[in-house]
Amino acid sequence: MSEDAQVVLGSLSELVAPVDEKIAVKKDPNLPYVGLEHIGQRNSQLLGWAPSETSVSVNSVFEAGDVLFGKLRPNLRKCVSAPFSGYCSTDILVLRVRNGNNPGFAARVFQTEAVGAEAERTSMGTKMPRTSWKGLSQFKVPIPEPKHQSKIAEVLDTLDAAIRGTEAVVAKLRAMKQGLLHDLLTRGIDANGDLRPPHPEAPRLYHQTPLGWLPKEWDVTKLGDAAESVVDGPFGSNLKTEHYVSQPGVRVVRLQNIQDGYFDDTEKAFIRESHAARLIRNQVVSGDLLIASLGDDGHPVGRACLYPEELDAGINKADCFRFRGRAVCRNAYAMLFLNxxxxxxxxxxxxxxxxxxxxxxxxxxxxxxxxxxxxEQIAIEERATAIEASYSASLRELDKLRLQKSGLMDDLLTGRVPVTPLL
Known part of the structure; x- marks a missing residue:
């Protein structure tokens, strides 16, 4: 590191000072209230706020630019730079820069993993641990000169803006995907490659079915009648955790692999080929439809995905169903319908x-x-695949930006990478 980019270590108390101003009555109704619920985990932006009258207890008073650091359950990593003046929960430390330091930089320091870990280490209590300014104040961090602080804050703010923009794109594409899937599964695609007009606009194109109004060309049948075969996993004692081996082996499809429209290959399990040979009834191959029999609020029962083309034949475990459609029902279409x-x-x-x-x-x-x-099933699959590709690309871009921000925060705030070339 060059001489002009050297960063000295200083205590947090050299960077900021606590603000102890409190208020219980006669709060300004025009000022907002911020509780811990308004600060997201590892999120540099406020999720929202409430009118000051919603809090009837004693509040801390903060100004725009102050650091709001959640001292209750610091493992949640709740810290933001206040974008306005207002009142906040007393479970939030209000910290104000001193010695000419940059407010945006100070907030970034308190968002680092190092400060978060120190807050956890200095916490008191078991069920509801709290840290304190006394416990944190002497923790050492790199403190560059103010002009470098300003540039670091600017770089990270720019990345945050890009992340927020990409998050908005992801949310828009998610909504578009859900809306398009509903239209594809109720209106379908006509001979010209367009979505049919809705039933109220063109009732002649639809007929009444047990599932409501559907295009006249469509049938309704039970999933079992559309299946060439649909089987569950082996009986419990025939495939247990103790049967798993390290690679090489035959892949076992487990519940956590089946997600909403995609196969999650993060967690892998294998059994011996000799054992798999005894479970041939439960074999899954490329293109088979996998259906989850178990679920919770975040993972719906009946969610479905296709077994990936790149994987060798495997065995599906209990709580996982394998579906193979008859000639009238493509597996990929059945996946879309089940989701x-x-x-x-x-x-x-x-x-x-x-x-x-x-x-x-x-x-x-x-x-x-x-x-x-x-x-038409094929046309529906193609249309759904296209928007899924756009959605997946936006998710990858979001992951890339978040990773870039994490790396830059670590490099710039520790002084490992000098900010001088950016000035």
Whole structure:
């Protein structure tokens, strides 16, 4: 590191000072209130705020630019730079820069993993641990000169703006994807490659079915009747955790691999080939449809994905169903339908259990499926695949930006990489 970019270590108390001003009555109704619930985990922006009258207890007073650092359960890493003046929970430390330091830089320092870890280390209490300014104040951090601080804050603010913009694109594409899937599964695609007009606009194109108004060319059948085969996993004792081996082996498809429209290959399990040979009934191959029989609020019962082309044949475990469609039903189309609103609503009607919801094979087979002609199924798949590709690309871009920000924060705030070339 060059001489002009050297960074000295200083205590947090040299960077900021605590603000102890409190208020209980006669709060300004025009000022907002910020509670811990308004600060996201590892999020540099406020999630929201509330009117000052919503808090009837004693509040801390803060000004725009102050650092708001959550001292309750510091493992949640709640810290933002205040974008306005107002009141906040007393479970939030209000910290104000001193000695000419940059407010944006100070907030970034308190968002680092190093400060978060120190806050955890100095916490008191078991169920609801709290850190304190006394515990944090002497922790050493790199403190560059103010002009370097300003540039570091500017660089990270620019990245944050790019992240927020990409998050907005992701949210828009997610909504578009959900809306398009609903239209594809209820209106379909006509001979010209366009979505049919909705039923109210062109009732002549639709007929009444057990699933509501659907295009006249479509049939409705039970999932079991559309299947060449649909099987569950082996009986419990035939495939247990103790049967797993390290690679090489035959892949085991488990519940956590089946996500909403995609196969999550993060967690892998294998069994010996000799054992897999005894479970041939439960074999899955490229293109097979995998359906989850268990779920919770975040992972719906009946969610479905295709077994990836790049994986060798595997074995599906208990709580995982394998579906192979007849000539009238393509596996990829069945996946889209099972992940759609109509199938989800039907699956909820068959669910059993409280914490973990379950659907059995018999009830899964009873789910009614809307079946377009095969050429239209293919067209629906292609349209859904196109928007999924755009959505996935935006997610990858978001992940890249977040990783870039994490790396830059670590490099710039530790002084490992000088900010001088950016000035």
């Amino acid at each position: 759609g609103h109509s199938a989800r609503r039907q699956a909820r009607g068959y669910e059993q259990g409280v914490t973990m919801k379950r659907i059995n094979l018999g009830n899964l087979r009873r789910i009614k499926v809307a079946l377009p002609p095969i050429p």
